[in-house]
Amino acid sequence: MDATKPQKTIIVGAGVIGSAIAYELQKRGHSVTLVDRDAAGNGASHGNMGSIAVTEFMPVARASTWKQIPGWLLNPRGPIRVSPTYMPRLVPWFARFLSASRPSVVHRLEAAGAALCERSLDDTRTLLAELDMAEHLSTAGCLSLYANDQEYKADRERIDMLDRFGFDYEVLDANALRALEPEITDNISKAILLPDNRTIADPHKLVLGLFQGFRGLGGTLRTAEVTGFERNDRISGVSLSDGEIIHADTVILCAGAFTARLSKLLNEPMPLETERGYHTQIMAPGLELGHSIIWPAKAFMVSPTAGGIRVGGTVEMAGLNAAPDYRRSKITVQRACEALPNLEVHDFTEWMGHRPAFPDTIPVMSASAKTAGVFYATGHGHLGLTHAATCARLMSDLVTGVKPAIDLEPYRVDRF
Known part of the structure; x- marks a missing residue:
């Protein structure tokens, strides 16, 4: 390669992760082409909960989860549904x-998640400031709700993890909670304020802002599907549909x-699955909400984002091709109404998207173990928006030969 010429880089995937990396590498002097079969930000990045969820790095893979899975699977309204035909x-x-x-x-997985999340808020602020979008980040945090001491004790494992890694939180009694959010039901006896878990005003607009910043620096987009790769001793090109x-x-x-699907074309299979997520975007909710809220015992989240209130949660494992089952979104709305009794469900839309999930819950951010010049940034699960700015900096360091700010060994593609 001629070191005097800009490196020609192709990034496949124009969601929040791909768009953030494209912006960062274009800024560093690469000649970047984004390739996606759809418009920028129209996949999972369009419908996420808008949360910079810096405290939500607890690995799902843990003994306490296994104990609950049978009950969850037997409950049609439970937080996890697995399609029998896909099982x-x-x-x-x-x-x-x-x-x-x-x-x-x-x-080890907790430490790997914490290493990313402890940087996420500052990196997001820096990125938004560069894009002249600083006002798109809320100043209010997130409230974790508990109806009783039993629910609070059931979430103690997560709280203890926050203590170990030094993440901020504040325990609120019922009076302090309703002073912050009067709309929350009187049936909640305790809450935790997570002050650094912020909300993006509109996650899709953030991706569009990244894309516009990327284009403004000379980056290009190709709307096509990737069908193959050209390579000899290293990657040399991408074949399009x-x-x-x-x-x-x-x-x-x-x-x-x-x-x-793409890594298989490079003879580098990875255990990546889709955790299908649902949301309901309510544009006439009949109330105002300053904080995002989660109710761990009922497995849902409510965010004030995209011009209204967005309700989401639960996990469905049914593959990439099954039709949406919007009963899942209706369950979370019913639960949101328990937390917010004045919530009105008018002028709403339902959505389903694909979260990329590895079995150990942490992403891959890595050079290929098989093909020189190929890199992966995927598997961020529920934290794609949270990790985007940090991932862009770390991956750009890795690609350009700069020592990343953290050790990327835990996120290597060949760890499985």
Whole structure:
């Protein structure tokens, strides 16, 4: 490669992760082409909960989760649904999930999640300031709700983890809670204020802002599907569905839950699944909410975002091709109405998207172990928006040969 010429980099996936990396690398002098079969930000990045959730890094893979899974699966209104027809394909994934639940492994996974999340808010602020979008980040935090002491004790594992890693929180009694959010039901006896868990005013507009910043620096977008790769001793190009082959010195795959299909074309399979998530966007909620709220015992979240109130939560494992089951979104709305008795569900839309999930709950941010010049940034699960600014900086360091601010060994692609 000619060191005097800009590196030609192709980034596959124009969601929040891909767009953030594209912006950062273009800023650093690379000649970047974003490739996506859809418009920027129209996948999972369009419908997330708008949360910079810096405290939500507890690995799902843990012994306490395994104890609850049978009850969850038997409950049609439970927080997890697994499609019976898709279950056979999930057996290897769940085997890795079980392996990741060992206490010694869980400790490492917590540390890997914390290393990303403790940087996320500052990195997000810096990125938003560069994009002239600082006002899109809320100043209020998130409230975690508990109806009684039993629910609070059930969440103690997560609270203890926050203590170990030094994340801020404040325990509120019922009076202090309702002084902050009068709309919350009187049936909540205790809450935790998570002051650094902020909300983005509109997550889709953030991706569009990233894309516009990227384009303003000279970046380009190709709307096409990737069908293959050109390579000899290293990557040299990407084949598109329109028949064109685009030359590349570097290729970064960050197509969310669809990344595994692309990695197979490079003979580098990865245990990446989709945790299908649902939201209901209510544009006439009949109330105002200053904080986002979560109710751990009922597995849902409410965020004031995108010009209204967004309700989401639960996990559905049914693959990339099954039709949406909007009964899942209706369940979370019913639960939101328990927390917010004055909530009116008018002028609303329902949405389903694909969260990319590895069995150990932490992402891959890594050079390929098999093809020089290929990199991966995927598997951020529920934290794609949270991690986006940090991931962009770390991946750009990795690609450009700068020592990343944290050790990226825990996020390597060949760890499974």
